[in-house]
Amino acid sequence: MEDFRLLVNECLREVLTAGVTSHRRISRYARMRALETRVTGGIGLAASQIALSLAAGHRRRLRQGIARRTPYVRTPFVRVPAKCFHFDLDTGKLRLSLRRGEWTSFTIPVSNYHRQVLSQLDHRVTQVHIGLHRVVVIYAKTPEEPYAPTSLVALDTNESSLDGVRVTSEGATFVRVLFPEVREIQARHFGRRRYLGRKKAHDRRVSRLLLSREGWRERHRVRSQLHNITRSIIDRLATDHSALALEDLTGMSGPRRRVGGSRSHSVPRSRVLRRRLSSWPRSELHRQLAYKAQDRGVPVLWLSPYRTSRTCPRCGEVSEHRRRVGTRFDCAKCGWSLDRQLNAGLNLGVTALRRTAGLGGLRLDPDALLDDVVRPLYPTGNDRWARVERTGREAISSGTPPNGSAPD
Ligand SMILES: [Zn+2]
Known part of the structure; x- marks a missing residue:
């Protein structure tokens, strides 16, 4: 997790100093850095995606004129994309690929509710987020077609x-x-x-x-x-x-903003x-x-x-x-x-x-x-x-x- 945090920060620095906005350029950089630190490539890519979105948020805030400190990730965490882990719903065993030839696995408690939600056919587990205190299993679902209302x-x-x-x-x-x-x-x-x-x-x-x-x-x-x-x-x-x-x-x-916008009739608000x-x-x-x-x-x-x-x-x-x-x-x-x-x-x-x-x-x-x-x-x-x-x-x-x- 510490490695991942540093990797995100490295990518972030690269993105902000070099002004990179494209996925391709930053992912090339991330893959290179991942190779150097021997982290699984997929995880390196995930780090670059996070860095990119953090940088996008930072740029947006700068545009809006909200002065903010340059983003920097302090809490260790890791985001594992689909190819780099295997999650067994019945036993709750999560197996992660960390570096080349290095795997780890641990068991997370799975309740009946989790099983019920995740076993539905159109729910695909796409990512696992591991923080210091929790593991978040992220799934995607194809939304239902809206019905014709009566x-x-x-x-x-x-x-x-x-x-x-x-x-x-x-x-x-x-x-x-x-x-x-x-x-x-x-x-x-x-x-x-x-x-x-x-x-x-x-x-x-x-x-x-x-x-x-x-x-x-x-x-x-x-x-x-x-x-x-x-x-x-x-x-x-x-x-x-x-x-x-x-x-x-x-x-x-x-x-x-509404209060400011309709100042013309200026009802004073306490x-x-x-x-x-x-x-x-x-x-x-x-x-x-x-x-x-x-x-x-x-x-x-x-x-x-x-x-x-x-x-x-x-x-x-x-x-x-x-x-x-x-x-x-x-x-x-x-x-x-x-x-x-x-x-x-x-x-x-x-x-x-x-x-x-x-x-x-x-x-x-x-x-x-x-x-x-x-x-x-x-x-x-x-x-x-x-x-x-x-x-x-x-x-x-x-x-x-x-x-x-x-x-x-
Ligand atoms: Zn009327």
């Missing part, structure tokens, strides 16, 4: 809910997915970090250690909650043969609100939805979020910026009035149906929706999952299995 769910992403409409051939209903837990977890950890920061203010080293640990816990817990939510949503969509419409947030890079918005894991939510949808063959439509929150779905009137502030959307022209978050979701639904010919059979009439009944998208039973917030000293909960906790 209904549509359009969801607007909000801070603690996804709101929108579900359109089927029988009609349309408002739907909502609530996840207040995520914010509770974040608030809890924020409070704890602040407490730790005060308590350990005299010792920078300890405080930094404890604070970063808190950060990890928070991210893990939030992520695991989001996994529960996205899995339920995609399950429901796949059984209903629905398509999913979401806002395309790429290029916005988080809510921070420090507390700014912190809440920037810690909001919106892109993680979308990332999970996107890859799970692809995995299950759920077609996803990405729509521009431009004006969704201030357009009237009935008459198309775009209201002034200022009107965004309230919790309701009121149209000055035709008198349409609706919860602002649902309204944005409804607009996404209208646009999605207008855009796609494949959903032509479906119809969305805002007036037919006026009954204002909001349904949860899947049977709510948050208590099914790991418990949410209770008392202190419970940050480990992200690993709690379902039903692992007694109800309060």
Whole structure:
């Protein structure tokens, strides 16, 4: 692993100093260095690929003007490509080719879940990543072909809910997915970090250690909650043969830019609100939805979020910026009035149906929706999952299995 780390760094230096961007040139260099250090050629190639991608990231950051230190790999690890190892799923024995004529093997614990996932026919193990504390088996899968949808769910992403409409051939209903837990977890950890920061203010080293640990816990817990939510949503969509419409947030890079971009109406945001918005894991939510949808063959439509929150779905009137502030959307022209978050979701639904010919059979009439009944998208039973917030000293909960906790 130490050799591999050095090899990556050597390639990285070569890439950055010589300005190499092509795979071929760096792999020639890597093969030469691998020969000199007697490392298996395939592993040398893997090192060069990693160096190349690290360098690409570094160049991109330089272009964007984010000053960063030159990348340098400090933690020993090794990435072994397919030809250089043999993995036996039944016994968990992993055999690696290290140098010419030198092999090593060790056994990794394989659970039934691993066996079930890896034994599926279209899953091919392509790489093994070995770090100091873990072994990661990387597999590739050919994604399922998206099915032809018979209904549509359009969801607007909000801070603690996804709101929108579900359109089927029988009609349309408002739907909502609530996840207040995520914010509770974040608030809890924020409070704890602040407490730790005060308590350990005299010792920078300890405080930094404890604070970063808190950060990890928070991210893990939030992520695991989001996994529960996205899995339920995609399950429901796949059984209903629905398509999913979401806002395309790429290029916005988080809510921070939005605040800067729409300065014209400059609603002053408090420090507390700014912190809440920037810690909001919106892109993680979308990332999970996107890859799970692809995995299950759920077609996803990405729509521009431009004006969704201030357009009237009935008459198309775009209201002034200022009107965004309230919790309701009121149209000055035709008198349409609706919860602002649902309204944005409804607009996404209208646009999605207008855009796609494949959903032509479906119809969305805002007036037919006026009954204002909001349904949860899947049977709510948050208590099914790991418990949410209770008392202190419970940050480990992200690993709690379902039903692992007694109800309060
Ligand atoms: Zn209107």
